[in-house]
Amino acid sequence: DGHGGPYAPYAGTTLVINVPAHPHYNAMMKVLPQFTEETGIEVEVDQLQYLKMRERQTLELTKDEGDYDLISYVVFSKADYVFADQLENLARFFMNPKLADPAYDAEDLIDGYVANIGIAGGFKGYLPGATGSLFGIPYGSETSVLAYRKDIFEKHGIATPENYDQLLDAACKIPEVEEGMGGMASRAASGHQASHAFLLHLAPLGGRVFDDNWEPIINNEAGVAAANALKTIVDCGPEGSQTFGPSEAAAAFSQGQAAMFMDSIAFAAGFEDPTKSKVAGKVGYALHPEGVRRGSQTGGFGIAIPKNAQNKEAAFLLMQWLTSKKGDLAVAMAGGNPSRFSTYENAELNAKYPYSATFGEALKYADPDWRPIIPTWGKINADIGTTMSQVLTEGLDPQEALDGVAERARAIMDEAGYYTWQ
Amino acid sequence: MQTANVNRLTPYLFLAPAAIVMGVALLYPVGYMIYASFLDWNPSQRIGEAEFVGLRNYTKLLTDEAFRESFFVTLKFASIVVSLEMLLGVGLALLLDRNIRGMSTLRTLFILPMMIAPIVVGLMWRYMYHPTVGIFNRTLKSWGFEPIPWLSDGSWAFASVIIADVWQWTPFIFILSLAALQSLPQSAMEAARIDGANGWQLIWFVKLPLMMPVLIVTLLLRLIDAFKVLEVILVMTNGGPGLSTEILSLRISRTASEFRELGEAAAMSNYLLILLMILTAAMFLYNKAMEARAARLRAAAEADL
Amino acid sequence: MPRITFDQVRKAYGTVEVLPPFDLALNDGEFTVLVGPSGCGKSTTLRMLAGLETLSGGEIYFDDKAISTLEPKERDIAMVFQDYALYPHMNIAKNMSFALRLARVSKSEIEEKVTRVANMLNIGHLLDRKPAELSGGQRQRVAMGRALVRDAGTFLFDEPLSNLDAKLRGKMRTELAEMRDTIDKNMVYVTHDQVEAMTLGERIVVMADGLIQQQGTPEELFKQPVNKFVAGFIGSPTMNFVDGELVDEKGQIWVRGDGFMLPLSAETSSRMKQGATKDVTVGLRPSSFSQDVTTGAPIELKVVVSEYLGAQSVLVTHCGAAEVLVETQSAAPVKSGTIQSFGVNTDEIMVFDKTSGLRL
């Protein structure tokens, strides 16, 4: 029915895709009708909370015939899915002239994201390298930026923090000068959230979880510095910070209970929505401050085609359409997070979302090795999370805490066979 | 003899649907789970691909500090909530065991908390415990008190979780105790009054001992459920801060989905199962023995008259 | 052992008055039985005495002391309940000693008393058992023992035998009667079974519908019932009532009814003369009939059913339209369907006012 070209054979197909409940994917929902209109391919969306989505996919991907043609996966699922051989290697599709769009311009994709989310099999197994190949494409990827209250900072003559010293100073100064306001709202809830918050500071302060030989080095000075930084931030943060998940932290910021918020760029749209936020228009955005280096979060989601998908070609077409220049711009305009440099440079977008330029700049420092994406990560992540939570709430000494984490992590790694070749 | 055949088959016919359903959808998975506890199995694998590791999961758990910690938290949680609930529930029942108008409506109101989905209960309390917008801290602040770190401090979080559970499940004990109280033989109570017992003596020497069988069953049911509380804590604290509220069932669920160690999760729940079964079996055997003794002696009594 | 007096005591539940104001005096040391059909208020009376039920009006005196506001334990009473009300969780020894323990009696004294009473009641070997491990009769004895051990001034019994089967009930009744003769206490005994009342009571209080109908010794009640209710209630098989009218024939008063005409004894006649009533109900006890027609006034009855019991037979007969029970000392069954002649002992004929039911 008039849909010509590469899409013709698939017109009328219904694709089922599984995506998280996330602002970016809410934006995607708004552009999907456009895809259907252009291609005649119907899309049904199954949206889930992202951790539940991960659980669901874990089960779903073991089936012979899956329900989903295209899935969006959390970045750390890459290791599990690829390791279990549950994702299609995208080479097959990019090699297929009937499917691959020559104008796709893969170079334009933000490389940190592609390395972090899309590629597996290279350096350390989860980073690019000669042996790596592409299993997914970043979509709804995020990095960390610093959101701060321009008005408050101006009022008290505080400069926008450029480095960690300034950041921590500001964080603790604000509660003193502005009554009832915390310095920075941060995630800190036990488990994944606390771990995430810790990692956020670990990379800029020069730390890593493992060295290149898989020996845990999380307990070196940089690690302790990161833990201390997090503790300072939480202690100077708004009331009840110790249990904040991202939503509570963001809410604290958007309700004016904190002067800073350093987390994913995905929250920005919420802060600027006056129906939900009291701080709309008062927020400034800056790069993640520098520690010994710059290294902002790489995270968010990628999209991939499951091995057990039933309409793989059509799914690829959708994937390609969504991540194409046009699709990326469209989703960005609808409030999503672009994955292409060109989109961030787009004038129209910058006009609509003034913070886009800053975000584009921040992306240059996105650190693909921000966290190790290996199958044992889930356990180590949880351990870091609970231990950090103990540091934050029970006054556990950071060095001691991290030594413990390192020791347990080594045991886990050992069991998983990472030291076989040593 | 066709009819005779039908007769002999009848019990099986009545039993068959339940047996089939339970066998297929309950025993089979449970057996599967027990088998799984001997495997190194991650959820991306099919069971056939998992490696058999014997008792490794069990021995590993014994040395796993987090597991031991959470085992301890579980015991602490279960014993505290159950004793609190028993105390409150039985106490309230004793207090409210009066002939007052509207008792049935009251009872209905008291049932409501336990009819609400655990997920919703968790959300509700999480909202109430919210450091700033929650009703508790708001009230405290408006009365000029320091807000309390309900969920952000280990001990407070543990207490908060307990409060929520006590809120939801005290009514259960209350209602069972009240029913038990109201079905106690009235004349035994009157006899005690005539024998000179005052209010407390009546409760202590007559009512409580007489309610004991019901209380024991109630306790058992509550204990088992307390070991299984999951959603409420998951939503409220997700086990935190630290491991302060990470009870075993939460750890099991996290081990399965977050750590992706199905074998270990199965081994953990088998530990829990064994603990509970020992408790239950002990109680059952004791009951049986008492009943048998009573029956024997009564038979003897009837005979010698 | 106080003398117990009910003074204008009444009881109402809400607006329903179950016991209109009544007086009742129980003599010191007497075995009094309250008897009456179910629901007539016997238990309520007893329970007010025990202090388990509040009074709606009036006062109860122990000697001269008003006790209606005292707690049960302050009244010095012991009670045996219909369902025994043993404490199921205590063994027999504990059950019996509960009151003593509450009263902080010394251990040795408790032990001594319990042993004594238990042996007296023949339950000494059961002291370690729980009530559930006893048979009905044994439980009954324990309930009794629990009361006896307390040595209270007044003993109350609320239908203590009604949960036993017929054989055991007979046996326990005899035991109670023996106890009555040996223990010298106030005893108030409630039952709806007139046989129990007759065999146990030194004094019987017959109640119906919350009203005391008559009180007196068993013999008085049997021989001199004040009204039709008492006459019908006491005695087994029950008295036959047949409608009739009084006929005065040459100074001899007769009662005449459908199928019979019986002369009244001189004593009864003399009382009849004063009353102007003509329409009466005649009361004839089944035992007043004799197969020997010569021993009394003759009457012909049609035997409908004959219940042969061995030593005697109970005949269900028709006298006109009315059903009349006749008890005979027959050595052999009587054929039903036949018409038989009997002699009626005219001394035992009672005459009641047809409307008020009062005995004339």
Place this chain on the structure above:
Amino acid sequence: MPRITFDQVRKAYGTVEVLPPFDLALNDGEFTVLVGPSGCGKSTTLRMLAGLETLSGGEIYFDDKAISTLEPKERDIAMVFQDYALYPHMNIAKNMSFALRLARVSKSEIEEKVTRVANMLNIGHLLDRKPAELSGGQRQRVAMGRALVRDAGTFLFDEPLSNLDAKLRGKMRTELAEMRDTIDKNMVYVTHDQVEAMTLGERIVVMADGLIQQQGTPEELFKQPVNKFVAGFIGSPTMNFVDGELVDEKGQIWVRGDGFMLPLSAETSSRMKQGATKDVTVGLRPSSFSQDVTTGAPIELKVVVSEYLGAQSVLVTHCGAAEVLVETQSAAPVKSGTIQSFGVNTDEIMVFDKTSGLRL
């Protein structure tokens, strides 16, 4: 109305044989009562007949047809249960018509039958009520009606009166007796109450411990019991048993025991002579005593308890160490504690072998 024959029927639960093999023939159209103490196997026998219990051996014949493998509904039997077993969720009409409805009898026919039977039993006005809304006696009648409506050849009753109170039981017993005379069906009636057995049974089968002790008419059982068990079981108050020995003095045989020496009647004596036993148990019915000492052999008894019942008294007396019940037709209560003389009707003395219990 088949003739029912039990042929070497036995019943065991597991290894416990509750009914050893026995034969029993029930005559066509007769009202047979199975009587015996609790647990002797009466219900089991009845239930095997009904088809509710399987036989462990032997066979039951209806006329010449073996029926032991038939389902209850194929046996043409109706049964009235002890606790009536009315369906609580159906009203009376529905209760009575349940069997007919299952058998797909036409509506009009059901209606007609139910109405007829209900009117006959005087429960026509209750048809719309639920069983819970009826009194005990009414329920009893419904239970009867439910059986009658079926018009079965054989009616079984398992202690249908035992749940009623004494008064009602007497009344229902009379009604049953009338029904027995009007309805001409096989009826088998189980009870443990000898009074019911005596008054209702045309033929009585006395059982004990799973064994049939004796069968016969009520009179036969009362006058000619084959053993001590039957003698003690039949008659109320129960027969007194006192140990004694036979003494032959100049052709007259006496029984001598602790505190008495009684001559035997000629007829009894003649049978005694054949037996060599000397140690015997003497059976004396309470009704065999008379306060008129001249009417029989004299005996002196110490009255322990006197139960005054109005028309008669039952005296509990001691004869040596043995307890002896005496029934007297006294017009006034007898004082307890006194020693009284009685005349014993020697014709009614029974003598039993002390060890086997068989009547001599």
Place this chain on the structure above:
Amino acid sequence: MSAKTYDKQNPAFYALLVALVVMAIGPIFMMLTTSLKLNVDITSDTSSLLFMPTLHNYETVLCDYLWYEAPNVDYCDKTFGRALVNSLIIALISTALTLVIGCMAAYAIVRFRFMGRDTVSLTTLMMRMVPPAVLLVPVFGIWTFQFGLDGTRGGIILVYVAMNLPFVIWILQSFIVQVPIQLEEAARMDGAGPFQVFFLVVLPIIKPGLAAASIFTFRVAWNEFLLANALADRNSRTVPVTIVNSLTEYDIDWGVIMATGMLLAIPPIIFTFVASRQIITGMTAGAVKG
């Protein structure tokens, strides 16, 4: 019954009673009020009991089922309405099936002395002990690879029936033992076959037990989350699952959550009011006689 009298109590007792009631249903009431508030009111610092009640949150939740275009619902998540239908179907069917099957089994166990009551009670307790978190993966695997029931309502119903059966059998047993065996014998004498006896005589008599059991089954089937989350696909998802899935990390909309929670709580609350007497007898029968 109108003559029933009540004891008089002193005012302190009533005060205590009121306090208890407030404690018991206060949180529920709070959920209700929160669900009637706008987000701005909910998260604002200044708490007040005076607010403009609004149905906005309910409009958001039920947007799919509104007959009008709700003005302030910018994005309509169509899944809630479908989930509500799923929940109802699943809860009702599984309850009905559990009752029938459970009742038959309980009957067989009580009447035919199959295995002891104790075995059943023990099994019940044991089954109650198995944490669903552990069953999750085996159940998913078996349902998917062996039964092919994954993602269907039937699959979820099957688990719920199996999960609830032991408890239902346990509770119903105590009701069935109370049905006098003579009733059944009477029915047999009246010519009824085993199934007629069961359906025409036993079943109607234990109605209260059935009602009580149904409430417990319904409660579980309606509220269960873990297994439903694993087994349901997007078409068969139930309400608890949708609630959890609407908790994003980016912005917790308390108003909408409380509204959803309220909607989820309403059916059990209604059930409770309708059948509270039965719940109590059921619980006590099960517990006391167990």
